[in-house]
Amino acid sequence: MATPNKAFVAPAANDALVAADKAHYLHGYHVFDEHAEQGALNIVEGEGAYIYDTDGNRFLDAVGGMWCTNIGLGREEMALAIADQVRQLAYSNPFSDMANNVAIELCAKLASLAPGDLDHVFLTTGGSTAVDTAYRLIQYYQNCRGKPQKKHVIARYNAYHGSTCLTMSIGNKAADRVPEFDYAHELIHHVSNPNPYRAPDDMDAAEFLDFLVAEFEDKILSLGADNVAAFFAEPIMGSGGVIIPPKDYFLRMWQVCQTYDILFVADEVVTSFGRLGKFFASEALFGVQPDIITTAKGLTSAYLPLGACIFSARIWKVIAEPGKGRCFTHGFTYSGHPVCCTAALKNIEIIERENLLAHVDEVGGYLEQRLQTLAGLPLVGEVRCMKLMACVEFVADKRSKALFADQVNIGERIHRRAQAKGLLVRPIMHLNVMSPPLIITRQQVDEIVETLRQCIVETAEELRQEGVHVGA
Known part of the structure; x- marks a missing residue:
């Protein structure tokens, strides 16, 4: 589960925020049915590569906001x-x-x-x-x-x-x-x-x-x-x-x-x-x-x-x-x-x-290397990474590269599992995309890769139990 932190909104106030969000806020790329049912992850605090929701849960933001929180959040x-x-x-x-x-x-x-x-x-x-x-x-x-x-x-x-x-x-x-x-x-x-x-x-x-x-x-x-x-x-x-x-x-x-x-x-x-x-x-x-x-x-x-x-x-x-x-x-x-x-x-x-460009060369190369260790997992068609731009493409069959049916919602499934474990990746159809802040450390790279590995393996097993074909 996500790590508790000082960021916290009292339950009654949080309930009011959820209701107001559903009643008034048209989000970018708003998925109407999903939002009406699930609401949104409401973020109240950010520090470095981490963000915190209204329940005080901490998330490693491997998306970097939207490719953009390069130097990290909360700099005085x-x-x-x-x-x-x-x-x-x-x-x-x-x-x-x-x-x-x-x-x-x-x-x-x-x-x-x-x-x-x-x-x-x-x-x-x-x-x-x-x-x-x-x-x-x-x-x-x-x-x-x-x-x-x-x-x-x-x-x-x-x-x-x-x-x-x-x-x-x-x-x-x-x-x-x-x-x-x-x-x-x-x-x-x-x-x-x-x-x-x-x-x-x-x-x-x-x-x-x-x-x-x-x-x-x-x-x-x-x-x-x-x-x-x-x-x-x-x-x-x-x-x-x-x-x-x-x-x-x-x-x-x-x-x-x-x-x-x-x-x-x-x-x-x-x-x-x-x-x-x-x-x-x-x-x-x-x-x-x-x-x-x-x-x-x-x-x-x-x-x-x-x-x-x-x-x-x-x-x-x-x-x-x-x-x-x-x-x-x-x-x-x-x-x-x-x-x-x-x-x-x-x-x-x-x-x-802070010589962050050189840091990106070093830690970005490490991210490329570590993410490639996911390539042999079930569901993974290809891992693409250059420095701090990365994507895992999921397929129903590795040999044919065939995609899952849209209703499987594969990218979202894995994203939801990762979120529950304190990691944010960006789901785009059959993809999980990552663009972490430039300040990311090797330890945080390891956290991203190992959490994502767990989520992919668990999702593959879940699909098999549902009778969905998962090709070799």
Whole structure:
């Protein structure tokens, strides 16, 4: 069972909170029937890699919130920096001819950390608005350079790029495409997910890579190269299942973009600020110089909401051409919010001062090694891990890679068992995804792996008792 701690809400007050939650709170990805029956896990305290519920139970948060609590929760120096900024300047208009010192300082810092000539920054309120901004910036750029027809964008199936109407349409994760919502289609197109585990059986690794690149080029030519503006890609697909692409995949996709004058947008909302041991992963780990990087999450380690769209001097030179009298009519009330920017600067300072990138290289390698010990267990089809991004994919049959029926709810079953043992992993259909804080220790890695091992073994036995086929 979860470990009791000082965090505690009296039963009567807790009952009132549960009732109010069910009566009034529409959650993100709200599962109506399930929530009406079970309610939500109400969290009241956080410290480091641990969070605590209203009953005082402690959980090791192997999800890192939502890929975002990078430096850990409850840091006093973050609280003090945020409070000091609130006292000095709690808000400043970010539009047109107004700015504030900390937003300027943050933009300069991001320009210094970003690869190549990515030295211009538009600050947003989170990852979705950063990707939305990238899309609008691309349209603006193409119009400014006299190519109004060059507006189509290409992304990948089973990607996740955000939850605005536009960004959900750029992403194409099957679990997100529900019939009750509508999606934009006219200018958005998709090519195959670069998932080696799900590659066609008759293709080896080299053939699969060739197929992916040829399919991308064919899509461009079918749309007309003069009509395609940009390619959107996560360096590692996060919510789509921690999909690590084949070696040289990004380099070859980037080369195709170069051939056809197509902007390369690296969605690093998850992969930036240390999750892969680098501030940004595209160039450092995959050898690609993007035209645009989107980021959020680890930018403030979730202490406050903030995102950024970082773009190249080449784009700036076109859109800011002197004498054109142009106005970039895009912005948010909370863009460049001074308190959020202060949180980001302090967060980056901590990452640098505590040498957390090197720590991620070390402990992330240990997580990769330890998680692979689960690969031989029943139910486990594949273990995927790169530094502090990890996923266990569950299958009904290891040989055929066949999935369980949806009603088995395999990812949720294992997640519920783990939660009862004081561990949080993220269930996504047939997956359990993990993205622990950068401060995680080897001991905590061992706790994650051994708890998950118990849950997988227990779930396999439970399924057998229910008469569900569990293949070898």
